[in-house]
Structure formats: C-alpha cells, structure tokens
C-alpha cells in the first residue's frame with residue numbers, strides 16, 4: 001500500500017435494489033480505495049436496521065443493533081463527514097408492518113406495530129415506530145442544500161442514444177385536477193421571527209385549550225408557515241374529481257407523497273379511498289371501523305381486513321362492483337389487479353407524474369391498456385407545475401431528448417426546510433376551533449379557524465439555510481453562466497417571506513439583475529421553452545420542488561433520474577453524496593428474485609463515488625484521491641460510450657455486468673493516467689488481469705440467469721445468500737478480494 005490518507009468514507013447500507021447492488025459494488029470500491037488508505041465503512045440505515053435500532057431492550061444481547069442513523073446524523077454536522085448515501089425505503093404502514101413481521105419470523109422479539117395504541121406502553125411503541133416510518137432518513141442527513149444535475153457524460157449519452165418517448169397530441173384528455181380553495185396553498189400564513197423564540201401550537205375548542213406542541217425553540221430569522229387542508233373542501237373536491245373523470249372517460253389517478261409527507265398525505269390518501277368507495281363506507285362504515293379498517297393504509301390492506309370480516313364476501317363484491325362502475329383506476333400492476341389506491345407508497349408523485357408525462361400523458365388502465373388520465377393532486381401549491389407541463393406538451397408535442405438542453409436544480413433543503421420538515425408539527429384536528437401559533441410572550445403569531453378532520457401543519461425554514469442556498473446558487477451560476485430562475489410565487493405567503501429575505505442578499509451580491517423570479521407555472525413553461533431551444537437553465541427551488549423537478553426533468557431529458565449527480569454540500573463543511581435522485585425500485589428486486597436479472601443502474605453510485613473521492617482530494621489535499629475520482633469519471637464515460645449499462649430484460653447485461661465493466665475501465669484508466677506514477681503502477685496488474693480474464697468473468701457472472709434465486713428475505717435479507725447471488729464470479733472475486 002502507498003502512503004495513506006487515513007480518511008473514512010461512509011457507504012450506507014439501505015434496502016431493495018440499491019442494497020443488492022452494493023453487495024457487488026462495495027467490494028470493488030474497497031479494492032480501489034484501500035490502495036490510497038481510504039476506509040469505506042458501512043452504516044446500516046435500512047428499514048430493518050432502523051426498526052431494530054429503536055427496540056434495543058426487546059432484543060437478546062447478540063441481536064441488538066446500533067443506531068447508525070443517529071450516529072450519521074451527528075457526523076453530517078461535522079467537517080469530517082464524507083458520506084455516500086444510497087436511496088432507502090421511506091416506509092408506508094403496509095411496508096413497516098411487513099418488515100416487522102419478517103424480523104419477528106427471524107427471531108427478533110420486537111413488538112407488533114400498534115395500529116390504535118391504547119396503553120402507555122403501546123403509545124411508546126407506536127411513537128418509536130413513527131420515528132422509523134416515512135421519510136425518516138434523508139431529513140436527518142441533509143444538513144446542507146441540494147445541487148442536482150445530469151453529469152455532462154450522461155447528458156451527451158442521452159442526446160446520442162435517446163430513450164423512448166410517448167407521443168403527445170393536442171386532443172389528449174389528460175389533465176391535472178387540483179383544489180381551488182380550502183387547501184394548504186390558499187390557507188397559508190407566514191411570519192419571520194425577529195428574535196430567538198420558543199413557540200407553542202395551541203388548539204382552542206369548545207372543550208378548552210389543548211397544547212398540540214410546545215418548546216419549539218427557533219432562532220431569529222426563521223420563517224414560520226402554518227396552513228391547513230379543510231377536510232370538507234377536500235371531500236367535495238375528490239367527489240367532483242371522480243365525477244369529472246367519469247365525464248372525461250379517463251383514468252382516475254391520485255399522486256401524493258405519502259412517504260415524505262408521512263402525516264398529512266396518508267390521511268389525504270385515505271380520504272381518496274373513502275371517496276372512491278363512498279357507497280361502501282356509507283353502507284358499512286361502522287362495521288368497517290369496528291373491524292379496524294383504516295383506508296389510510298390503502299385498499300390492499302383494507303381488502304385483507306375485509307376478508308376476515310363475517311360479511312366480508314358481500315362487502316368485497318360491493319367493492320368489486322364499484323371498481324367496475326366508477327371511472328377506471330390508474331393501475332400499478334394491471335396483471336395483479338393492483339390499483340393506484342392499493343398502497344400509499346406505490347404511486348409517489350415525484351416519480352409517477354414524470355412517468356405519465358414521458359408516456360405522452362398515458363397511464364395503465366385495469367384492462368392493461370394505456371389511456372389518458374385525470375391526475376388528481378389535491379393541494380394546489382405545486383400541482384400547477386404538472387398542469388402547465390401537460391399544457392405545454394399538448395401545444396408543442398413531446399420533448400426531443402436528442403436536442404433538449406438541461407434543467408439543473410439548486411434546492412433549499414438544509415435544516416428540514418419547508419413542508420418536508422413539517423411532520424412533527426402536523427395534526428389531524430380532533431374538534432372544531434382555532435389553532436394558534438403562539439410565541440414565548442403569549443403573542444399569537446398565526447391563527448386559523450378549523451373544523452374537525454382538517455389537517456393543520458406548521459413548517460419552518462432557517463435563515464442560515466436560505467443564505468447558504470443563495471450562495472450555492474450564485475456559485476453555480478458563476479460556474480455555468482446558465483439562466484437562473486427562482487421558482488417563487490410572490491402571491492404565496494411563504495414565498496413572499498422568502499423573497500423579503502433573499503432580495504437584500506442578491507442585491508448585496510450584485511446579482512439581482514442576473515436572476516429571474518417566476519411563479520411555478522410560469523417557471524415550468526419557461527424551463528420547457530429553454531430546453532426545447534437546446535439551452536440550459538438552473539431552477540432554484542424550495543424543498544418540495546427540488547424533489548419534484550429532479551425527477552421530472554431528468555426522466556424527460558435522460559430517461560431516468562438514476563443517473564443524476566446529487567451533491568449535498570453540508571453547511572459545516574462535510575460532503576453528502578447521494579446516488580441519483582430516484583428511489584429503491586422495488587420492481588427490480590422482484591425481477592431479480594424471479595429471473596436472476598437486476599436491472600438497477602448503478603450510475604448514480606458511480607457518480608457519487610467519483611465526487612466523494614474528489615472531495616477527499618480537495619479537502620485533505622490528497623492528490624491521489626483526486627486521481628482516483630477523476631479516473632472513476634473516465635470509467636463512467638467509457639461505460640456509457642461502450643453501452644455497458646444494465647438492460648431491462650433477462651439475457652441482457654445487468655447490474656453485476658456493469659460493475660465488472662466499471663472496475664475494468666477504472667483500473668485501465670488508473671493504469672493509463674500520468675498524474676500518479678505510483679497509482680499507475682499499482683493498478684496495472686489489476687487492469688491487465690481483469691482484461692485478460694474478461695471472458696471467464698463474463699461467463700461466470702451470467703451463469704444461472706433466468707432462474708429464480710433466494711435472497712433469504714426481503715427487508716431482512718441473508719448476507720451470505722445475497723453475496724452468492726450478487727457475486728457469482730469466483731474469478732472476479734479472487735481479483736477483487738486479493
């Protein structure tokens with residue numbers, strides 16, 4: 001080994017496809033990194049690992065799991081952090097329940113998930129599970145703002161090898177339906193704290209005052225927003241939307257973020273299930289609730305529970321009758337009869353809306369055919385982005401990936417900014433009354449009159465996060481020279497406060513004239529015009545639009561968000577390198593298990609790795625880490641050029657084959673470079689062995705494709721079994737593990 005940097009880079013262990021990919025890729029990365037003394041340390045932030053970590057006293061001593069997420073949460077506030085973060089499951093209740101059952105079956109004595117906790121013990125258990133549920137990882141690690149863009153090599157590859165795009169026609173009946181009032185957008189109020197303060201949230205009703213939350217200590221300069229979704233307005237909107245879908249003759253599709261907005265959106269999802277099955281709930285509401293049926297967990301769980309009820313068969317046939325009679329539902333899997341309303345985490349707006357837009361405004365119907373769809377997005381804060389995208393494509397036809405420019409994103413994300421940090425302060429209101437945000441002196445800052453069942457939430461945005469977001473924006477603009485647009489709506493309460501904050505900063509930086517400010521719909525049209533003309537732009541957005549746009553534009557421009565570079569410059573100096581902008585692709589696991597083909601593309605991991613290594617080089621003054629990072633980039637470019645990315649179908653190359661090629665090209669690039677003779681010499685033998693044994697390795701990797709494999713579990717896989725499936729080449733393993 002050469003002289004060492006003694007740097008630790010964290011590689012996260014997550015779930016589903018990225019976890020499987022890591023079983024093959026991480027040993028390869030370690031083989032390269034150890035050459036310059038970088039220790040690639042794993043931290044388990046999988047759903048199963050996180051569940052075990054919150055129940056130590058329930059477990060036998062040898063089964064107790066360390067709380068790796070909490071440790072990483074501390075690390076990311078330090079300058080030492082260098083974390084490669086793979087996508088993880090943000091669990092819905094059905095996923096959480098399934099993971100708990102799997103762990104119990106494996107001998108972990110953890111308690112059941114209490115659906116309706118009734119004792120102090122159950123309430124404690126429930127609150128621990130709630131801390132694991134939904135988007136519980138990303139907000140903890142994202143101690144910085146977000147910089148996401150398609151790497152130049154990826155963009156160039158897509159322009160030369162365009163992915164398929166559906167055809168848009170002017171007479172498409174696809175549309176976006178959203179609320180015109182009574183929603184989060186229209187009820188929003190916003191204030192900026194002038195001094196450090198400690199806030200409380202009080203509900204005053206006929207029964208007196210109740211504190212919903214207190215002790216909310218916030219620094220001066222925090223923007224505090226509060227708003228609510230009226231249940232009555234939502235119900236009337238949903239019933240109208242079902243009616244207009246029937247009139248349009250389109251599919252009914254609901255697009256929510258029940259994972260990240262883990263308190264509000266499952267409730268809204270549940271109202272949509274109730275609205276769609278309204279006659280069943282009218283006839284059997286009481287029996288259903290006595291049987292513990294909670295539509296917030298989706299139609300799938302509901303049908304399982306109904307099957308156990310004494311008159312379950314009769315209710316089931318009424319449901320089947322309604323599914324046949326009401327507007328057809330957009331399907332997740334029409335072969336298996338899984339609808340959009342089955343599981344709250346199956347249709348997630350950031351990925352699902354771009355899929356519809358890419359397909360020419362089409363979704364899959366129950367008959368297995370594509371059809372136009374009514375995309376129902378209840379809250380109108382961000383629905384106009386998709387509505388305007390639909391309008392634009394109807395007018396202009398689909399995007400041409402061969403000529404399109406690119407939309408990059410700088411997202412305000414640090415310190416749990418905006419709505420995505422709101423779940424601890426989101427409440428389903430128990431009784432009519434007033435909800436007030438009150439400061440330490442007792443002054444009411446914000447007040448809303450609410451009805452029972454309304455969903456009220458408070459969100460906060462810290463000034464230091466905003467200042468850093470503007471700095472990051474100006475740095476990217478200076479580097480690229482791209483047109484820079486802040487997607488902010490002056491007529492929206494939160495955005496107006498944000499504008500008051502950023503305007504002086506832009507002015508002081510002499511940048512006020514260099515940027516534009518546009519409301520989301522206008523900005524959407526402008527961004528499409530820009531990329532249709534082959535030009536590039538930077539979309540500077542809040543946290544939710546960061547999430548939405550970094551799937552939307554990549555999926556249209558380069559066919560996937562898996563190949564995005566996703567860098568989080570941590571505010572205290574460290575680096576968090578997310579792998580791609582997409583999720584954990586549960587469908588891919590199913591294909592691997594059935595056919596031994598993993599179509600997961602690790603390009604996001606490769607890009608994050610290259611950035612992470614360069615970050616070691618830059619922050620530690622370690623030239624060899626720069627060489628390792630730059631050669632990893634060269635390997636990525638070659639991998640794309642040679643078409644060695646995974647194919648979708650068994651028989652084509654898969655994830656494992658792409659890892660081999662990445663290793664080969666990386667070793668070759670290292671052997672060929674002239675910046676470090678020592679590294680060239682160190683990697684020459686590996687490069688030559690990988691090249692000379694390529695045929696054997698390729699054949700060993702391909703053995704057994706098409707046959708079912710056993711991973712020993714889904715959420716809690718068996719390490720040995722996964723390694724056997726993901727590392728099937730003894731020849732490659734011998735070179736990597738040597």
Ligand SMILES: NC(=O)C1=CN([C@@H]2O[C@H](COP(=O)(O)OP(=O)(O)OC[C@H]3O[C@@H](n4cnc5c(N)ncnc54)[C@H](OP(=O)(O)O)[C@@H]3O)[C@@H](O)[C@H]2O)C=CC1
Pocket residue numbers: 086087088089090091138259345346347348351352560561562580581582583584585586587588599600601602604
């Ligand atoms: N950063 C994070 O931790 C994130 C986590 N998630 C979580 O991931 C889970 C699934 O989310 P979902 O919304 O379904 O989105 P996914 O991105 O997992 O899946 C959508 C589709 O995108 C394609 N895709 C995504 N990544 C890749 C890749 N690396 N290689 C090839 N294709 C890819 C696949 O398309 P096809 O099937 O056509 O091949 C896939 O079916 C949820 O639990 C969600 O919460 C979601 C987003 C980010």
Ligand SMILES: O=C(O)CCC(=O)C(=O)O
Pocket residue numbers: 090134135136138139259260350546547550581582
């Ligand atoms: O944390 C999550 O639940 C998903 C995050 C996500 O979709 C994103 O960051 O793009």
Ligand SMILES: [Mg+2]
Pocket residue numbers: 350351547548551581582
């Ligand atoms: Mg996303």
